[in-house]
Amino acid sequence: MAYVKWTGLGLVALLVAAFLHYTLPQTDIVRIVGTNTQRVDIGANSWFFSNVEIGTDPATANSRDVQFIQTILAGSGRPMVYRNQDTGWGWPPYFKVNSFDVQAQATDLTSTEAAPKWVAITHYGWRNQFFTIFPNAVSLRPVDGPDVRVIPWVSIIILILLAAAAIFLWRVWRRFRERTLEPALESVGDAFDTMDARAGEARARARTRWGRFRAWLAGLGR
């Protein structure tokens, strides 16, 4: 039983962590080597592309032009390609509506290996070659060099607020249980006590069957 419980909790924690890792902003230091706009026929990877630019017609939503920013990462020197799409009023709540301006800025900051211009590029999302998905570049700013240290204040604040919300919900639940649920159950419990004697035999049978089931589940884990 403990294996089932911890596997379940582990999966939930993994999902939450993956969701936060996808959604929260991260900053890379890059050198932009090019920008382009390219027709994309979006298929099974549609989850990882934003909706059409805000105000444009969503009727042809699965085939559209997507703006891309091609870069070389500082440090590793590996290529990284970002898409540059509006998030508009949708999820995640970056409320980005200026993708065309970001594209102009990115084109302006394009540089060569001989005379590099380093850019801090804030983005969310993942790059995955097997699904052809790209992180969404949210904003750009020029920085002094390739080793600039960026402190992720926004993510820190959001994680603190999420933790505070979780603690608040826990306290609400505990208060509800102590002051509303348990007094109510106590009065119900008094009523049940009178029936208890008759139910005793049936309950003993159920308990052994449950015990057998638990023993079987524990056996699976070994």
Next chain:
Amino acid sequence: MSATETGKGVRMILGWLRLVLVGFVVLTLVYWLVSAYSRSVRREALEREWDTGDHALDRDAFVAAGLDAYRYSLRRRLILLVYVVPAAVVAAIIYIMNF
């Protein structure tokens, strides 16, 4: 304006409207939770106050009078910030992200 053009105009507004509606529902839930919690904390404090002191009123009347006073308190009104703060944050994010 033709029917289809009206449709497009409506669709452009639709994203914003959906955000407002979903936001309003979610924030109403939060408001309800926070005010229930705050009221319960106040009630418990009143019960404790009666338990420790020597009061002319009986316990239920004392708590009821205290909760009546709570209804017009600043603390209860401040819970309305649950609506104001997220709206201000969204406006700030839109400005910072885009302009």
